[in-house]
Amino acid sequence: MAERSNEMRALVCVEPDRIEIRRAPRPEDRPGHIRLKVEAIGICGTDYHIYKGQQPYLSYPRTMGHELAARAMEDSSDGRIARGDLVVVNPYMTCGTCHACTIGKPNCCENIGVLGVHRDGGMCEEIVIPEGNAYPATDLEPRAAAMVEFLAIGAHGVRRSRLAEGSTALIVGAGPIGAGAALFAQIAGAKVTVRDTSAERLALVQNILPDATCETVDEAGDQSFDTVFDATGNINAMNAGLKFVAHGGAYVLLSVVKGDLNFADPEFHKRETTLIASRNALKADFEHVVDCLARGLVPIDAFATHRTTLDDAVTDLPKWSEDRGSVVKALIHV
Incomplete structure:
Protein backbone atom coordinates (compact mmCIF):
# COMPACT_ATOMS: atom_id res chain seq x y z
CA MET A 1 0.00 0.00 0.00
CA VAL A 148 -27.87 22.50 3.39
CA GLU A 149 -25.93 25.42 4.88
CA PHE A 150 -27.23 28.16 2.60
CA LEU A 151 -30.77 26.76 2.72
CA ALA A 152 -30.56 26.73 6.53
CA ILE A 153 -30.04 30.51 6.53
CA GLY A 154 -33.42 31.03 4.88
CA ALA A 155 -35.02 28.33 7.02
CA HIS A 156 -33.70 30.06 10.16
CA GLY A 157 -35.22 33.38 9.09
CA VAL A 158 -38.57 31.72 8.41
CA ARG A 159 -38.52 30.00 11.79
CA ARG A 160 -37.72 33.27 13.56
CA SER A 161 -40.54 35.04 11.75
CA ARG A 162 -43.16 32.64 13.18
CA LEU A 163 -45.24 33.14 10.07
CA ALA A 164 -48.64 31.48 10.21
CA GLU A 165 -49.94 28.87 7.81
CA GLY A 166 -52.12 30.57 5.22
CA SER A 167 -50.46 33.97 5.70
CA THR A 168 -48.77 36.03 2.98
CA ALA A 169 -45.02 36.40 2.63
CA LEU A 170 -42.93 38.65 0.41
CA ILE A 171 -39.30 37.84 -0.28
CA VAL A 172 -37.34 40.73 -1.78
CA GLY A 173 -34.19 39.50 -3.48
CA ALA A 174 -34.12 36.43 -5.75
CA GLY A 175 -30.59 35.22 -5.05
CA PRO A 176 -29.85 31.85 -3.41
CA ILE A 177 -30.68 33.05 0.12
CA GLY A 178 -33.92 34.66 -1.04
CA ALA A 179 -34.87 31.56 -3.01
CA GLY A 180 -34.22 29.41 0.05
CA ALA A 181 -36.29 31.68 2.28
CA ALA A 182 -39.12 31.60 -0.26
CA LEU A 183 -39.01 27.80 -0.39
CA PHE A 184 -39.16 27.38 3.38
CA ALA A 185 -41.86 30.02 3.73
CA GLN A 186 -43.87 27.96 1.27
CA ILE A 187 -43.10 24.73 3.13
CA ALA A 188 -44.37 26.48 6.29
CA GLY A 189 -47.67 27.13 4.51
CA ALA A 190 -47.39 30.75 3.41
CA LYS A 191 -48.57 32.18 0.10
CA VAL A 192 -45.28 33.44 -1.37
CA THR A 193 -44.39 36.38 -3.59
CA VAL A 194 -40.80 36.99 -4.75
CA ARG A 195 -39.55 40.32 -6.10
CA ASP A 196 -36.28 41.32 -7.71
CA THR A 197 -34.96 43.85 -10.21
CA SER A 198 -33.76 40.98 -12.46
CA ALA A 199 -36.26 39.10 -14.61
CA GLU A 200 -33.52 36.51 -15.27
CA ARG A 201 -33.18 35.72 -11.55
CA LEU A 202 -36.94 35.62 -11.11
CA ALA A 203 -37.19 33.05 -13.90
CA LEU A 204 -34.75 30.82 -12.01
CA VAL A 205 -36.80 31.17 -8.82
CA GLN A 206 -40.02 30.43 -10.74
CA ASN A 207 -38.40 27.16 -11.81
CA ILE A 208 -37.76 26.36 -8.14
CA LEU A 209 -41.19 27.53 -6.93
CA PRO A 210 -43.73 27.25 -9.76
CA ASP A 211 -46.60 28.11 -7.38
CA ALA A 212 -45.03 31.37 -6.18
CA THR A 213 -45.82 34.78 -7.61
CA CYS A 214 -42.64 36.22 -9.13
CA GLU A 215 -42.58 39.85 -10.21
CA THR A 216 -40.03 42.54 -10.94
CA VAL A 217 -39.87 45.55 -8.68
CA ASP A 218 -41.25 47.68 -11.53
CA GLU A 219 -44.30 45.39 -11.78
CA ALA A 220 -45.02 45.45 -8.04
CA GLY A 221 -48.18 47.06 -6.72
CA ASP A 222 -48.90 48.45 -3.27
CA GLN A 223 -50.02 45.15 -1.71
CA SER A 224 -48.92 44.57 1.89
CA PHE A 225 -47.82 41.24 3.36
CA ASP A 226 -47.97 39.57 6.77
CA THR A 227 -44.23 38.88 6.66
CA VAL A 228 -41.59 40.56 4.52
CA PHE A 229 -38.10 39.09 4.15
CA ASP A 230 -35.25 41.17 2.76
CA ALA A 231 -32.50 39.20 1.02
CA THR A 232 -31.19 41.93 -1.27
CA GLY A 233 -27.91 42.91 0.36
CA ASN A 234 -28.84 46.50 -0.51
CA ILE A 235 -29.33 49.07 2.23
CA ASN A 236 -31.68 51.18 0.10
CA ALA A 237 -33.95 48.19 -0.51
CA MET A 238 -33.84 47.33 3.19
CA ASN A 239 -34.94 50.84 4.12
CA ALA A 240 -37.73 50.77 1.53
CA GLY A 241 -39.11 47.38 2.53
CA LEU A 242 -41.07 48.56 5.55
CA LYS A 243 -43.82 49.99 3.33
CA PHE A 244 -44.74 46.45 2.20
CA VAL A 245 -45.32 45.17 5.76
CA ALA A 246 -48.99 44.81 6.69
CA HIS A 247 -50.32 46.30 9.92
CA GLY A 248 -49.44 43.84 12.65
CA GLY A 249 -46.81 42.24 10.42
CA ALA A 250 -43.13 41.34 10.69
CA TYR A 251 -40.06 42.53 8.79
CA VAL A 252 -37.20 40.01 8.68
CA LEU A 253 -33.74 41.13 7.59
CA LEU A 254 -31.66 38.28 6.17
CA SER A 255 -29.13 40.63 4.56
CA VAL A 256 -26.17 42.04 6.46
CA VAL A 257 -24.69 45.17 4.90
CA LYS A 258 -22.76 48.26 5.88
CA GLY A 259 -25.10 51.20 6.37
CA ASP A 260 -27.83 52.57 8.61
CA LEU A 261 -31.43 51.43 8.75
CA ASN A 262 -33.77 54.41 8.50
CA PHE A 263 -37.52 54.08 9.04
CA ALA A 264 -40.09 56.80 9.57
CA ASP A 265 -41.20 56.17 13.14
CA PRO A 266 -44.91 56.88 12.48
CA GLU A 267 -44.92 54.25 9.71
CA PHE A 268 -43.08 51.77 11.92
CA HIS A 269 -45.35 52.33 14.91
CA LYS A 270 -48.72 52.45 13.22
CA ARG A 271 -48.08 48.95 11.92
CA GLU A 272 -46.86 47.75 15.32
CA THR A 273 -44.10 46.20 13.26
CA THR A 274 -42.03 43.31 14.55
CA LEU A 275 -38.48 43.89 13.31
CA ILE A 276 -36.32 40.76 13.23
CA ALA A 277 -32.65 40.32 12.41
CA SER A 278 -31.72 36.81 11.30
CA ARG A 279 -28.11 35.65 11.34
CA ASN A 280 -26.63 32.33 10.18
CA ALA A 281 -28.48 29.23 11.40
CA LEU A 282 -28.79 26.80 14.30
CA LYS A 283 -28.50 23.02 14.47
CA ALA A 284 -32.30 22.76 14.41
CA ASP A 285 -32.35 24.63 11.09
CA PHE A 286 -29.72 22.34 9.57
CA GLU A 287 -31.71 19.31 10.69
CA HIS A 288 -34.96 20.74 9.30
CA VAL A 289 -33.33 21.30 5.92
CA VAL A 290 -31.80 17.81 5.89
CA ASP A 291 -35.24 16.36 6.66
CA CYS A 292 -36.92 18.40 3.91
CA LEU A 293 -34.26 17.32 1.40
CA ALA A 294 -34.67 13.68 2.40
CA ARG A 295 -38.45 13.98 1.97
CA GLY A 296 -38.11 15.40 -1.53
CA LEU A 297 -39.48 18.84 -0.64
Whole structure:
Protein backbone atom coordinates (compact mmCIF):
# COMPACT_ATOMS: atom_id res chain seq x y z
CA MET A 1 0.00 0.00 0.00
CA ALA A 2 1.32 3.43 -0.96
CA GLU A 3 2.22 5.70 1.91
CA ARG A 4 -0.31 8.44 2.52
CA SER A 5 1.00 11.88 1.58
CA ASN A 6 1.19 14.58 4.23
CA GLU A 7 -0.07 17.09 1.69
CA MET A 8 -3.37 17.67 -0.07
CA ARG A 9 -4.77 19.88 -2.80
CA ALA A 10 -6.50 23.12 -1.85
CA LEU A 11 -8.16 25.86 -3.90
CA VAL A 12 -6.64 29.06 -2.54
CA CYS A 13 -7.56 32.68 -3.15
CA VAL A 14 -4.03 34.06 -3.08
CA GLU A 15 -5.18 37.67 -3.43
CA PRO A 16 -8.16 39.42 -4.99
CA ASP A 17 -8.76 38.21 -8.57
CA ARG A 18 -6.26 35.36 -8.22
CA ILE A 19 -7.03 31.77 -7.26
CA GLU A 20 -4.94 28.64 -7.76
CA ILE A 21 -4.55 25.02 -6.71
CA ARG A 22 -1.84 24.66 -4.08
CA ARG A 23 -0.35 21.84 -2.06
CA ALA A 24 -1.25 22.33 1.60
CA PRO A 25 -0.46 20.31 4.74
CA ARG A 26 -3.21 17.89 5.74
CA PRO A 27 -4.85 19.18 8.93
CA GLU A 28 -3.61 17.70 12.18
CA ASP A 29 -5.78 15.57 14.47
CA ARG A 30 -7.21 17.38 17.50
CA PRO A 31 -9.08 16.09 20.58
CA GLY A 32 -12.83 16.36 20.22
CA HIS A 33 -12.54 16.80 16.46
CA ILE A 34 -13.32 14.55 13.50
CA ARG A 35 -11.48 14.14 10.19
CA LEU A 36 -13.61 14.49 7.07
CA LYS A 37 -13.00 13.89 3.37
CA VAL A 38 -14.64 16.75 1.48
CA GLU A 39 -16.92 15.57 -1.34
CA ALA A 40 -18.89 18.63 -2.47
CA ILE A 41 -18.73 22.36 -1.86
CA GLY A 42 -21.33 25.02 -2.64
CA ILE A 43 -19.94 28.30 -3.92
CA CYS A 44 -21.45 31.12 -1.86
CA GLY A 45 -21.78 34.82 -2.54
CA THR A 46 -19.18 35.24 0.19
CA ASP A 47 -16.70 33.23 -1.89
CA TYR A 48 -17.28 35.48 -4.90
CA HIS A 49 -16.78 38.52 -2.64
CA ILE A 50 -13.52 37.08 -1.33
CA TYR A 51 -12.34 36.47 -4.88
CA LYS A 52 -13.21 40.05 -5.86
CA GLY A 53 -11.63 41.57 -2.73
CA GLN A 54 -14.98 42.72 -1.35
CA GLN A 55 -14.99 40.80 1.95
CA PRO A 56 -13.93 42.90 4.95
CA TYR A 57 -11.93 41.49 7.88
CA LEU A 58 -10.28 38.83 5.72
CA SER A 59 -6.60 38.12 5.22
CA TYR A 60 -5.08 36.49 2.14
CA PRO A 61 -4.18 33.86 1.12
CA ARG A 62 -7.40 32.07 2.08
CA THR A 63 -8.79 28.63 1.33
CA MET A 64 -12.46 29.43 0.78
CA GLY A 65 -15.52 27.21 1.18
CA HIS A 66 -18.08 26.84 3.96
CA GLU A 67 -21.01 25.05 2.27
CA LEU A 68 -19.69 21.55 2.74
CA ALA A 69 -20.68 17.92 2.34
CA ALA A 70 -18.05 15.47 3.54
CA ARG A 71 -17.44 11.82 4.36
CA ALA A 72 -16.30 10.80 7.85
CA MET A 73 -12.85 9.23 7.82
CA GLU A 74 -13.28 7.92 11.38
CA ASP A 75 -15.96 7.22 13.96
CA SER A 76 -17.05 10.09 16.18
CA SER A 77 -16.37 9.62 19.89
CA ASP A 78 -20.07 10.04 20.75
CA GLY A 79 -21.28 7.33 18.35
CA ARG A 80 -23.41 9.70 16.19
CA ILE A 81 -21.21 9.29 13.13
CA ALA A 82 -19.56 6.18 11.74
CA ARG A 83 -16.62 6.05 9.37
CA GLY A 84 -17.93 6.44 5.83
CA ASP A 85 -21.06 8.39 6.82
CA LEU A 86 -21.94 11.47 4.80
CA VAL A 87 -22.20 14.58 6.97
CA VAL A 88 -23.13 18.23 6.62
CA VAL A 89 -20.69 20.72 8.12
CA ASN A 90 -21.88 23.59 10.29
CA PRO A 91 -19.15 26.12 9.44
CA TYR A 92 -19.74 28.45 12.39
CA MET A 93 -16.96 27.91 14.91
CA THR A 94 -18.13 29.26 18.29
CA CYS A 95 -16.56 29.90 21.67
CA GLY A 96 -19.25 28.21 23.78
CA THR A 97 -18.77 30.64 26.66
CA CYS A 98 -20.10 34.07 25.58
CA HIS A 99 -23.61 35.27 26.43
CA ALA A 100 -25.08 34.24 23.06
CA CYS A 101 -23.62 30.73 23.32
CA THR A 102 -24.84 30.24 26.89
CA ILE A 103 -28.43 31.18 25.97
CA GLY A 104 -28.56 28.76 23.04
CA LYS A 105 -27.78 31.20 20.23
CA PRO A 106 -24.33 30.17 19.00
CA ASN A 107 -25.27 31.46 15.54
CA CYS A 108 -24.54 34.95 16.88
CA CYS A 109 -21.57 34.02 19.07
CA GLU A 110 -19.58 37.10 20.07
CA ASN A 111 -16.36 35.36 18.98
CA ILE A 112 -17.63 33.48 15.94
CA GLY A 113 -15.21 32.27 13.29
CA VAL A 114 -16.56 31.04 9.96
CA LEU A 115 -14.74 28.40 7.93
CA GLY A 116 -13.52 29.83 4.66
CA VAL A 117 -13.76 33.41 5.94
CA HIS A 118 -12.04 33.91 9.29
CA ARG A 119 -10.02 30.71 8.88
CA ASP A 120 -9.24 28.32 6.05
CA GLY A 121 -12.28 26.48 4.77
CA GLY A 122 -13.26 23.40 2.82
CA MET A 123 -12.24 23.94 -0.80
CA CYS A 124 -9.71 21.19 -0.28
CA GLU A 125 -9.53 17.42 0.16
CA GLU A 126 -9.73 17.06 3.96
CA ILE A 127 -10.76 19.08 6.99
CA VAL A 128 -10.73 18.49 10.75
CA ILE A 129 -13.59 20.13 12.65
CA PRO A 130 -15.20 19.85 16.11
CA GLU A 131 -17.41 16.76 16.25
CA GLY A 132 -20.39 18.87 17.24
CA ASN A 133 -20.19 20.76 13.94
CA ALA A 134 -20.76 17.61 11.86
CA TYR A 135 -24.39 16.55 11.34
CA PRO A 136 -25.32 13.15 9.86
CA ALA A 137 -26.83 13.30 6.37
CA THR A 138 -26.79 9.64 5.41
CA ASP A 139 -30.06 9.87 3.46
CA LEU A 140 -28.68 12.53 1.11
CA GLU A 141 -26.35 12.60 -1.87
CA PRO A 142 -23.29 14.88 -1.63
CA ARG A 143 -24.62 17.64 -3.88
CA ALA A 144 -27.80 17.91 -1.78
CA ALA A 145 -25.83 17.89 1.47
CA ALA A 146 -23.60 20.70 0.15
CA MET A 147 -26.69 22.91 -0.20
CA VAL A 148 -27.87 22.50 3.39
CA GLU A 149 -25.93 25.42 4.88
CA PHE A 150 -27.23 28.16 2.60
CA LEU A 151 -30.77 26.76 2.72
CA ALA A 152 -30.56 26.73 6.53
CA ILE A 153 -30.04 30.51 6.53
CA GLY A 154 -33.42 31.03 4.88
CA ALA A 155 -35.02 28.33 7.02
CA HIS A 156 -33.70 30.06 10.16
CA GLY A 157 -35.22 33.38 9.09
CA VAL A 158 -38.57 31.72 8.41
CA ARG A 159 -38.52 30.00 11.79
CA ARG A 160 -37.72 33.27 13.56
CA SER A 161 -40.54 35.04 11.75
CA ARG A 162 -43.16 32.64 13.18
CA LEU A 163 -45.24 33.14 10.07
CA ALA A 164 -48.64 31.48 10.21
CA GLU A 165 -49.94 28.87 7.81
CA GLY A 166 -52.12 30.57 5.22
CA SER A 167 -50.46 33.97 5.70
CA THR A 168 -48.77 36.03 2.98
CA ALA A 169 -45.02 36.40 2.63
CA LEU A 170 -42.93 38.65 0.41
CA ILE A 171 -39.30 37.84 -0.28
CA VAL A 172 -37.34 40.73 -1.78
CA GLY A 173 -34.19 39.50 -3.48
CA ALA A 174 -34.12 36.43 -5.75
CA GLY A 175 -30.59 35.22 -5.05
CA PRO A 176 -29.85 31.85 -3.41
CA ILE A 177 -30.68 33.05 0.12
CA GLY A 178 -33.92 34.66 -1.04
CA ALA A 179 -34.87 31.56 -3.01
CA GLY A 180 -34.22 29.41 0.05
CA ALA A 181 -36.29 31.68 2.28
CA ALA A 182 -39.12 31.60 -0.26
CA LEU A 183 -39.01 27.80 -0.39
CA PHE A 184 -39.16 27.38 3.38
CA ALA A 185 -41.86 30.02 3.73
CA GLN A 186 -43.87 27.96 1.27
CA ILE A 187 -43.10 24.73 3.13
CA ALA A 188 -44.37 26.48 6.29
CA GLY A 189 -47.67 27.13 4.51
CA ALA A 190 -47.39 30.75 3.41
CA LYS A 191 -48.57 32.18 0.10
CA VAL A 192 -45.28 33.44 -1.37
CA THR A 193 -44.39 36.38 -3.59
CA VAL A 194 -40.80 36.99 -4.75
CA ARG A 195 -39.55 40.32 -6.10
CA ASP A 196 -36.28 41.32 -7.71
CA THR A 197 -34.96 43.85 -10.21
CA SER A 198 -33.76 40.98 -12.46
CA ALA A 199 -36.26 39.10 -14.61
CA GLU A 200 -33.52 36.51 -15.27
CA ARG A 201 -33.18 35.72 -11.55
CA LEU A 202 -36.94 35.62 -11.11
CA ALA A 203 -37.19 33.05 -13.90
CA LEU A 204 -34.75 30.82 -12.01
CA VAL A 205 -36.80 31.17 -8.82
CA GLN A 206 -40.02 30.43 -10.74
CA ASN A 207 -38.40 27.16 -11.81
CA ILE A 208 -37.76 26.36 -8.14
CA LEU A 209 -41.19 27.53 -6.93
CA PRO A 210 -43.73 27.25 -9.76
CA ASP A 211 -46.60 28.11 -7.38
CA ALA A 212 -45.03 31.37 -6.18
CA THR A 213 -45.82 34.78 -7.61
CA CYS A 214 -42.64 36.22 -9.13
CA GLU A 215 -42.58 39.85 -10.21
CA THR A 216 -40.03 42.54 -10.94
CA VAL A 217 -39.87 45.55 -8.68
CA ASP A 218 -41.25 47.68 -11.53
CA GLU A 219 -44.30 45.39 -11.78
CA ALA A 220 -45.02 45.45 -8.04
CA GLY A 221 -48.18 47.06 -6.72
CA ASP A 222 -48.90 48.45 -3.27
CA GLN A 223 -50.02 45.15 -1.71
CA SER A 224 -48.92 44.57 1.89
CA PHE A 225 -47.82 41.24 3.36
CA ASP A 226 -47.97 39.57 6.77
CA THR A 227 -44.23 38.88 6.66
CA VAL A 228 -41.59 40.56 4.52
CA PHE A 229 -38.10 39.09 4.15
CA ASP A 230 -35.25 41.17 2.76
CA ALA A 231 -32.50 39.20 1.02
CA THR A 232 -31.19 41.93 -1.27
CA GLY A 233 -27.91 42.91 0.36
CA ASN A 234 -28.84 46.50 -0.51
CA ILE A 235 -29.33 49.07 2.23
CA ASN A 236 -31.68 51.18 0.10
CA ALA A 237 -33.95 48.19 -0.51
CA MET A 238 -33.84 47.33 3.19
CA ASN A 239 -34.94 50.84 4.12
CA ALA A 240 -37.73 50.77 1.53
CA GLY A 241 -39.11 47.38 2.53
CA LEU A 242 -41.07 48.56 5.55
CA LYS A 243 -43.82 49.99 3.33
CA PHE A 244 -44.74 46.45 2.20
CA VAL A 245 -45.32 45.17 5.76
CA ALA A 246 -48.99 44.81 6.69
CA HIS A 247 -50.32 46.30 9.92
CA GLY A 248 -49.44 43.84 12.65
CA GLY A 249 -46.81 42.24 10.42
CA ALA A 250 -43.13 41.34 10.69
CA TYR A 251 -40.06 42.53 8.79
CA VAL A 252 -37.20 40.01 8.68
CA LEU A 253 -33.74 41.13 7.59
CA LEU A 254 -31.66 38.28 6.17
CA SER A 255 -29.13 40.63 4.56
CA VAL A 256 -26.17 42.04 6.46
CA VAL A 257 -24.69 45.17 4.90
CA LYS A 258 -22.76 48.26 5.88
CA GLY A 259 -25.10 51.20 6.37
CA ASP A 260 -27.83 52.57 8.61
CA LEU A 261 -31.43 51.43 8.75
CA ASN A 262 -33.77 54.41 8.50
CA PHE A 263 -37.52 54.08 9.04
CA ALA A 264 -40.09 56.80 9.57
CA ASP A 265 -41.20 56.17 13.14
CA PRO A 266 -44.91 56.88 12.48
CA GLU A 267 -44.92 54.25 9.71
CA PHE A 268 -43.08 51.77 11.92
CA HIS A 269 -45.35 52.33 14.91
CA LYS A 270 -48.72 52.45 13.22
CA ARG A 271 -48.08 48.95 11.92
CA GLU A 272 -46.86 47.75 15.32
CA THR A 273 -44.10 46.20 13.26
CA THR A 274 -42.03 43.31 14.55
CA LEU A 275 -38.48 43.89 13.31
CA ILE A 276 -36.32 40.76 13.23
CA ALA A 277 -32.65 40.32 12.41
CA SER A 278 -31.72 36.81 11.30
CA ARG A 279 -28.11 35.65 11.34
CA ASN A 280 -26.63 32.33 10.18
CA ALA A 281 -28.48 29.23 11.40
CA LEU A 282 -28.79 26.80 14.30
CA LYS A 283 -28.50 23.02 14.47
CA ALA A 284 -32.30 22.76 14.41
CA ASP A 285 -32.35 24.63 11.09
CA PHE A 286 -29.72 22.34 9.57
CA GLU A 287 -31.71 19.31 10.69
CA HIS A 288 -34.96 20.74 9.30
CA VAL A 289 -33.33 21.30 5.92
CA VAL A 290 -31.80 17.81 5.89
CA ASP A 291 -35.24 16.36 6.66
CA CYS A 292 -36.92 18.40 3.91
CA LEU A 293 -34.26 17.32 1.40
CA ALA A 294 -34.67 13.68 2.40
CA ARG A 295 -38.45 13.98 1.97
CA GLY A 296 -38.11 15.40 -1.53
CA LEU A 297 -39.48 18.84 -0.64
CA VAL A 298 -36.50 20.67 -2.14
CA PRO A 299 -36.13 20.73 -5.97
CA ILE A 300 -32.42 19.90 -6.01
CA ASP A 301 -32.01 20.04 -9.79
CA ALA A 302 -33.54 23.53 -9.97
CA PHE A 303 -31.15 24.84 -7.30
CA ALA A 304 -27.99 23.09 -8.57
CA THR A 305 -27.58 25.01 -11.83
CA HIS A 306 -23.78 24.69 -12.25
CA ARG A 307 -21.06 22.21 -11.31
CA THR A 308 -17.30 21.94 -11.59
CA THR A 309 -14.26 20.18 -10.11
CA LEU A 310 -11.62 21.45 -7.73
CA ASP A 311 -9.16 21.89 -10.62
CA ASP A 312 -11.64 23.47 -13.04
CA ALA A 313 -12.92 25.88 -10.38
CA VAL A 314 -9.75 27.91 -10.99
CA THR A 315 -11.34 29.13 -14.22
CA ASP A 316 -15.04 28.52 -13.50
CA LEU A 317 -15.34 30.49 -10.25
CA PRO A 318 -13.98 33.74 -11.77
CA LYS A 319 -16.26 33.27 -14.80
CA TRP A 320 -19.35 32.74 -12.64
CA SER A 321 -18.45 35.72 -10.45
CA GLU A 322 -19.09 37.90 -13.52
CA ASP A 323 -22.34 36.14 -14.49
CA ARG A 324 -24.16 35.48 -11.22
CA GLY A 325 -27.53 36.31 -12.73
CA SER A 326 -27.63 32.89 -14.40
CA VAL A 327 -26.36 30.96 -11.35
CA VAL A 328 -28.49 29.80 -8.44
CA LYS A 329 -26.00 27.41 -6.86
CA ALA A 330 -22.70 26.24 -8.31
CA LEU A 331 -21.13 23.15 -6.76
CA ILE A 332 -17.53 21.95 -6.69
CA HIS A 333 -17.18 18.15 -6.62
CA VAL A 334 -13.92 16.92 -5.14
